[in-house]
Amino acid sequence: MIGIETGWIFSCTGRQPWTIYGYQLTNEAATNSGNLGMLFVLFISLYVVLLVITALVMHFYFYRNPVSKDLHTIS
Structure with a gap:
């Protein structure tokens, strides 16, 4: 970026x-230069794929390591 x-x-x-x-x-x-529309679509699709991958990784990480366990140990 x-x-x-x-x-x-x-x-x-x-x-x-x-x-x-x-x-x-x-x-x-x-x-x-030509094909700017195609490059724009490729960049957008790349960022959408990265967004989905990041969301999935974070979902599975927090599913395996819930924050509620840490919150109960602090209080």
């Missing part, structure tokens, strides 16, 4: 001053 965000920041800050000062047009600064 950090890599994605820093890549976006560096790519945008590298071309934004040129666009603001009028040396580059906005349509020249925008990404014009």
